[in-house]
Amino acid sequence: MSSSNEINDKQQDMVSLIGSDNVKHAISRENAMLSSTLKSIASGKFADNKDSIELPSISGPVIEKVIEYMNFKGKLLREGREGEDTEETAEKFENFNIPTELSLDVLLAADYLNI
Numbered sequence: 001m002s003s004s005n006e007i008n009d010k011q012q013d014m015v016s017l018i019g020s021d022n023v024k025h026a027i028s029r030e031n032a033m034l035s036s037t038l039k040s041i042a043s044g045k046f047a048d049n050k051d052s053i054e055l056p057s058i059s060g061p062v063i064e065k066v067i068e069y070m071n072f073k074g075k076l077l078r079e080g081r082e083g084e085d086t087e088e089t090a091e092k093f094e095n096f097n098i099p100t101e102l103s104l105d106v107l108l109a110a111d112y113l114n115i
Contacts, residue, residue: 015042016052017067021060024052027067031074035113058112062105065098070115072096 015032016024032053033039041053055063098106 014051017063018052018054018056019058019060019063020056023060025060025063025067027070028074031067031070034070034073034077035115037113055109058109059105061102062109065102065106066109066113066115069096069110073115 013029014026015029015038016026017032017038018024029042032042038053042050058066
């Protein structure tokens with residue numbers, strides 16, 4: 001059974017990204033900080049709430065794809081395999097599907113978030 005301190009630590013390790021649909025999308029703080037934009041927003045002196053970041057120009061489905069990519073990239077970094085040109089990494093990335101209708105929005109969001 002988890003103690004309340006462990007639960008609080010896990011909650012503090014998470015950040016909510018809130019898009020134009022006002023739905024909270026959870027991501028680990030470690031993976032969220034892979035984005036220099038999110039890192040700047042979260043650490044800025046005018047940040048109201050360090051546990052949630054509003055991105056009103058990005059839709060929920062796009063945020064979900066961005067989170068999926070940041071989780072993938074974070075896993076590669078933790079495994080020390082970012083930048084490796086392995087078949088396994090390429091195969092995993094090939095399974096990262098972006099619906100055609102979201103592709104431009106995901107590209108714009110990735111550029112804005114600098115990921």
